Each structure stands twice: as C-alpha cells, then as structure tokens.
Amino acid sequence: MKALNRLSIRARITMGTLLLAAVFFGGVSLVVRQQVDMIMQNAAFEVLQNDATPFETAIQQEPNEPGDNPGEGQLVAVIDPAGATQTSTLPASITSNMALIDLAGTGPQQLVAGGATYLVAVETVETGAGNWTIISARNQEESALVLTDLTAGLTLGLGALTLLFGAVSWRLIGAALRPVTQLRRSAEAIVASDTEELLPVGPAKDEITDLATTLNRLIDDLRASASRERQLVSDASHELRTPLAVLQAQLELLRTGDRSSIDSDILAAERATTRLTELVESLLELSRLDAGRPPTPTTVGALVDEAGGAIDRARLRAMSDDVEIDLIMPDHADHAAPIAMPALLYGRVLDNLLSNAVRALDGKGQITATIRLDPPHLITFVTDNGPGIDPEFLPHAFDRFSQEDKVRGTANGSGLGLAIVAAAAASVNGTVTLENAADSGLIVRLTIPVTQERPDPLRENLEAGPNNATAPALDSNSPSRTGNGS
Structure with a gap:
C-alpha cells in the first residue's frame, strides 16, 4: 500500500482501470467460452441423436431387425431386450466401461475411457417384445481442440484489448490532468518570480x-x-x-x-x-482577535455590568476634566438573554470608544453610552459632542495605526483602538460604524447579535482569569446612569 501511494495519480488511476478492464474482459472470456462449449455440446448431442434415429425407425418397423450397420465414423451399439448386443461399432474402451453409462438417462453423458473423452447419448425404443437400447458416442477430442484454440484466441485478443485500453486510459488521464500540471507550473513560476499574477483560469466550466x-x-x-x-x-x-x-x-x-x-x-x-505597555497590550489583543478563537457567549446582564465598569473607568480617566459621562440602559430588557460577545471583550471595546471620546473632547464636553436590546441584536451607541472626525478620514478610521493628521505626532493614542473595536465586532459577526453628528460630535454604533448558545459561567471566568478584575460597576437594575468625571 505504501508503494502504491508513492505512485502518481495518473499511474494509480491507470492501474485501477487496467484492473477493472482485466476483470471485465476476463469475465467476458469465461462467459464466451462457456457459451461456445454449451453450443458445441448441444450440437454434438443432436448429431448423436440423429445417428440413433435410423435404428429407432427400423426397430419400430421390424422389432427383430435392428437395421443396417452404422455408417463410417458412427459409434453406435444396439442392444436387444435380452441384453445382447446386435450391432456395435463402439471401441473396446467404451465396451469395457458400459457399466459407467446410465442406460436410463435421457441427456448427454460424459465418459472417459481409454484416455479419451466421449459424449454419449442413450435412446430407448419400446416394442412388444421389450425395450431396445441404442447407444451412440462421439469422441470429444476435436471439440476440446476447438475450445483450446478459442481460449488461446480470447486470451490473446482480450489481453491485447486490455493493454490497448490501459494505453488509451493513460493518454486520456494524462490529458485530463494536464491542466493540473499547468496550474502547478504556473504556481511555481509565481512563487519563483514573486509577481502579482494569478493562476490562469480556463474558459471551461469544470x-x-x-x-x-x-x-x-x-x-x-x-x-x-x-x-x-x-x-x-x-x-x-x-x-x-x-x-x-x-x-x-x-x-x-x-x-x-x-x-x-x-x-x-x-x-x-x-x-x-x-505608552509602550498600552501599545503592546493592543497588539496582543489584536493578535488574539485575529486568531479566530470562537467567542464565549454571555448575557445581557453581564454586558450591562461591564458597561457600568467601563463608565466608571472612563470617569476616573476624566476626573480632572470638565467631562460628563452618562450611561443609558434599557428599562425592561431580558438580562438573561444570551449575547455572542464575551463580557470582558465588550468592556475593552467600550474602554477604547470612551477613551477616544475623552481625548476628542480635550477637557470639556459630554459623552453618552446607550445600550438598546433590539432582537436579534444588542445595539450600543457611544456619542460625544466633540469635533467629530474628518470625513476624508472616516473610511480609514478602522485601519490599524491610522490616525488623523491633527492627532499624529502627539502622545494621544496609537491608532489601534478602533482597529480593536472593529476586530472584536467581526469576531462575533457583529458590525461597528462611525458617523459624524448633524451638529457636532461623533456617533459610534456597535451591533452585537443575540445567540442561541447559553453562556458557560465556568469557561467565562477561566478566560477572564484572576488578573482581569475590573472597576466596580454601578447598579445594573437602574434604567440609566448619569454623572460627570469632575
């Protein structure tokens, strides 16, 4: 089997087709030989019956007269009711083995005597004096020679046909696999030249x-x-x-x-x-998100609690500024509803969005985070009344290390915050969009799908780890949270 696996696909398919062809043609040869043998046996048996017919007619007309002697080459014996042989041209080898012949049989019989094989037919003629028996025989040597020659011819002919079939299969399989070889050569050329070309695609739809x-x-x-x-x-x-x-x-x-x-x-x-620590942590977070690990689902209540912690952390960061940070939550949401995004990841997303908003306000303004359960999605809005984003920069806002010209060169941010938000949303098949408000400020919309998979608290706690504790969250049962960081 290992040696077979080392062969090419073309060789293996050709060997398989050869094997199938050999089995098929071998079966055909066997059937043809058996049919020819049967036809020859039936023909010989009819000849033997014809050899016995004149004697049957003579006995029926004259019971005491078995008729004329058999013709030249006919092997016939006529036995009267008393068991005496009246006429016989059977060779001595058959006569000495008469006990092996079933005189009551009606079909062809095979008899091996004297080193030769004979086909024997027995006919019984009923008369008033008793039953006469007519035995006719025929040497099967010629038939055996015919079958031998036929077998040899079939073997040679069908063997040659099998080899021809294998050669044709080899050529056809080679033609069928030629496009694959061309693809391989094209791929090798692309790798060797390091070009921007692609593999050729043929016009056929195959x-x-x-x-x-x-x-x-x-x-x-x-x-x-x-x-x-x-x-x-x-x-x-x-x-x-x-x-x-x-x-x-x-x-x-x-x-x-x-x-x-x-x-x-x-x-x-x-x-x-x-700054170095924040940059490295951001890169690690992006690496984890790019790994494509299946997210751990959680509940609406856990996300609401995490949102409270994110608001508290943002207020601590803006404590020395005149920035008001509010949280608005749904009044009657099903807090047990499963959500695709893990709570810890949701908290990091809000941390990035709120940090960006705090930096954009530059010491004075208002930020509002709104959570709304709109099945089959949980929608989070983060809005501020800052200067917004340059419309030309909006299409590139989620690119990694991308920053507006007015921000580049300062110590504010690394250009990875929104990239992490976009990667986190994509990891749970969610979406995130940016839009400048009509008057001033920026509106961020994060949409997370509701899932049918129930959260596993043990798995979520293990993933959070002992070092991922967050700031205390506010009471998640209240319909809204308001306050400022002053």
Whole structure:
C-alpha cells in the first residue's frame, strides 16, 4: 500500500482501470467460452441423436431387425431386450466401461475411457417384445481442440484489448490532468518570480476551473495577509520607536543630567513606559482577535455590568476634566438573554470608544453610552459632542495605526483602538460604524447579535482569569446612569 501511494495519480488511476478492464474482459472470456462449449455440446448431442434415429425407425418397423450397420465414423451399439448386443461399432474402451453409462438417462453423458473423452447419448425404443437400447458416442477430442484454440484466441485478443485500453486510459488521464500540471507550473513560476499574477483560469466550466478560482482566492488572501503582516510590523516598529527613544533619552538624563529634575525625568519615563505597555497590550489583543478563537457567549446582564465598569473607568480617566459621562440602559430588557460577545471583550471595546471620546473632547464636553436590546441584536451607541472626525478620514478610521493628521505626532493614542473595536465586532459577526453628528460630535454604533448558545459561567471566568478584575460597576437594575468625571 505504501508503494502504491508513492505512485502518481495518473499511474494509480491507470492501474485501477487496467484492473477493472482485466476483470471485465476476463469475465467476458469465461462467459464466451462457456457459451461456445454449451453450443458445441448441444450440437454434438443432436448429431448423436440423429445417428440413433435410423435404428429407432427400423426397430419400430421390424422389432427383430435392428437395421443396417452404422455408417463410417458412427459409434453406435444396439442392444436387444435380452441384453445382447446386435450391432456395435463402439471401441473396446467404451465396451469395457458400459457399466459407467446410465442406460436410463435421457441427456448427454460424459465418459472417459481409454484416455479419451466421449459424449454419449442413450435412446430407448419400446416394442412388444421389450425395450431396445441404442447407444451412440462421439469422441470429444476435436471439440476440446476447438475450445483450446478459442481460449488461446480470447486470451490473446482480450489481453491485447486490455493493454490497448490501459494505453488509451493513460493518454486520456494524462490529458485530463494536464491542466493540473499547468496550474502547478504556473504556481511555481509565481512563487519563483514573486509577481502579482494569478493562476490562469480556463474558459471551461469544470472542476479545474473551480480549483483555479479557489486557489486564486487563496493566493489573494495570502497576499493580503502577508501585506497586512508587513504593514503591521512596519507600523508597530514606527510606533514603538518614539516611546523607546524617549525612554532611552530620559534614562540617559537620569544617569548624566541634572539631579534637580529627577522627578520630571522619572515622570516622562513613566509616561513613555505606559505608552509602550498600552501599545503592546493592543497588539496582543489584536493578535488574539485575529486568531479566530470562537467567542464565549454571555448575557445581557453581564454586558450591562461591564458597561457600568467601563463608565466608571472612563470617569476616573476624566476626573480632572470638565467631562460628563452618562450611561443609558434599557428599562425592561431580558438580562438573561444570551449575547455572542464575551463580557470582558465588550468592556475593552467600550474602554477604547470612551477613551477616544475623552481625548476628542480635550477637557470639556459630554459623552453618552446607550445600550438598546433590539432582537436579534444588542445595539450600543457611544456619542460625544466633540469635533467629530474628518470625513476624508472616516473610511480609514478602522485601519490599524491610522490616525488623523491633527492627532499624529502627539502622545494621544496609537491608532489601534478602533482597529480593536472593529476586530472584536467581526469576531462575533457583529458590525461597528462611525458617523459624524448633524451638529457636532461623533456617533459610534456597535451591533452585537443575540445567540442561541447559553453562556458557560465556568469557561467565562477561566478566560477572564484572576488578573482581569475590573472597576466596580454601578447598579445594573437602574434604567440609566448619569454623572460627570469632575
């Protein structure tokens, strides 16, 4: 079996067709030989019956006269009712083995005597004096020779036909697999040249065309994935370079600079380290989302609690600013309804959206998070009255490391927050959209599907881990939460 697996598909299919052809033609040969043998047996038996017919007629007309002697080449014996042989041209080998002949039989009989095989027919003629028996025989040597020659002819002819069938199969299978070989060569050429070309797709609507189309989609996906990875590495290297340079400079100042400014230097280094930590955590979060791990469902109540914690964390971040952060929740929502997105991931999404909104307000304004259960979806709105987003930047807002020109070059954000939000929504087949408000500000709409799978609290707790504790949430039973971070 291992040796067979090493053969090419063409060779294996050809061997299979040869085997089937050999079995088929062998069966045909056997049937033909049996049919010819049967025809020859029946013909010989009719000849034997014809040899006995004159004697039957003579006995019926003259019971005491068995008729003339048999003709030349006829092997016939006529036995009277008393058991005496009146006429016989049977060879001695048959005469000495008369006991092996069934005199009461009516069909053809085979008798091997004297090294030869004979076909024997027995006819009984009833008369008033008793029953006469006529035995006719025929040597089967000629028939055996005919069958031998027929078998040899069938073997040679059908063997040659099987080989011809195998050769034709080899050519046809080669022609059928030729497009696959061309696809392989084209793929090798694409890999060797590192071009942007795709595999050729023929005009025929067959399996080869479907294969080429599927492989082209795979090539496109792989190229896009490789491009994203290269861009991610490039952007990450660019984003990491700045805080690392700042951190290195601050450490050098701590070692060689003015000791009186040590507090400010340590604070600057701490900020650079915090930025590095946030960037690395964001990259890890994107990596986990890109891995495509099936999400753990939770309940509406768990998401509401997590939303409360996110609001509290946002208020802490905006504590020194004049920013009001409110949460509006459904009054009579089914808190036990299962939701596809894990609570911890939902909290991270809200953290990113609220952090972006706080930064956009620049110290003064209002942010409102609204949760609405609209089966089969849970919809979350995050709105603010800030300056909004440049309309030209909106199509690129969810791209990784993408930031508006007015934000680039500052220490605010890394351009990964909205990318994480988009990846989190996609991981549960949800959607997220951005829209500038009519007057001022930004409206973010996050839609999460309601699922039929009930949450597993144990699995959710294990995934959250002991180090993922969040800030205390407000009472989730109240219809709304209001307040400000001042």
